[in-house]
Amino acid sequence: MDILGKLEKMRILAFKDNAFSKPASPASWPVLVNPESYAMDYKIEYNTDAAPGNDGTSAKYTRHDPEEFSCDLWFDNTGILDDTPRPDIYSEMDKFRKFLLDIEDETHEPRHFMIIWGKMIFKGRITGLQIQYKLFKSDGTPIRAMATVSFKGSFDDLLRLAKANLLSPDLTHKRVVRAGDTLPNMCEEIYGSTAYVTQIARVNNLAKFRQIPAGTELYFPPFAKV
Structure with missing residues (x-):
């Protein structure tokens, strides 16, 4: 063997x-x-530059x-x-x-x-x-x-902005798909809306998102919530 x-x-x-x-x-x-x-x-x-007159620095x-x-x-x-x-x-x-x-x-x-x-x-x-x-x-x-x-x-512009935390004050969510999870349900849970299903599929390079295998790791950028 x-x-x-x-x-x-x-x-x-x-x-x-x-x-x-x-x-x-x-x-x-x-x-x-x-x-x-x-x-x-x-x-x-x-950025660790100190403000004028301030000896301390904060990362x-x-x-x-x-x-x-x-x-x-x-x-x-x-x-x-x-x-x-x-x-x-x-x-x-x-x-x-x-x-x-x-x-x-x-x-x-x-x-x-x-x-x-x-x-x-x-x-x-x-x-x-x-x-x-x-x-x-x-x-x-x-x-x-x-x-x-x-x-x-290189990565998709949406994912780049999400990782840079520029789209909203919220942090990027990273979730592992569990049995029974669907992309619309996960969007509803995170954003309170299913409006971003297509964008999330594109961020994660999903050709199909009707049935996502359990164990798949997905990124959910911090879009402004609808």
């Missing part, structure tokens, strides 16, 4: 738009070897910054890792660099990316790429490289 199951490779998908609906070209990058680890960095900003909440994702990815042109020899590690790294950093002709901006590995789904934009060449032939030609990539998260 295979307890671990089939090996799933990390996928990096590229899109032209922030709605992640228009695939770029190329639309994805085949990750050669899954990273040993990845890091998620979360930050909250506070006043400013905003939630988008999360940041980073990992190391390996490249090899010997064929040892995947039985597919490649002629030149330089050309492979140049293709990867263009995939991540090129400007889209249609939008005149860098691409948007979706990184998928198991249950982890991260949406964001590239903020950094560092390439280290690790293994060399006798003449100094590199045959293996490690790319350190970093991305800053």
Whole structure:
């Protein structure tokens, strides 16, 4: 019995738009070897400036910054890792660099990316790429490289405002769906109205909201109550 199951490779998908609906070209990058680890960095900003004449400071909440994702990815042109020899590690790294950093002709901006590995789904934009060449032939030609990539998260404007607490004095609600819960009933409970069902479905990227599986985590932004 295979307890671990089939090996799933990390996928990096590229899109032209922030709605992640228009695939770029190329639309994805085949990750050669899954990273040993990845890091998620979360930050909250506070204003600690003191008022004139006041020596004391108080950390006043400013905003939630988008999360940041980073990992190391390996490249090899010997064929040892995947039985597919490649002629030149330089050309492979140049293709990867263009995939991540090129400007889209249609939008005149860098691409948007979706990184998928198991249950982890991260949406964001590239903020950094560092390439280290690790293994060399006798003449100094590199045959293996490690790319350190970093991305800053992107999220829906409604959810961004909700996390920044700009829509109302109320805090964002995060709820886990229980058996028997419906989106209209949850909206009624939180807002006192079902008027925001469509907006809540959009904030949580729900294609259908008639039957939401128990255990699903939903965000309810602090809209002004109807």
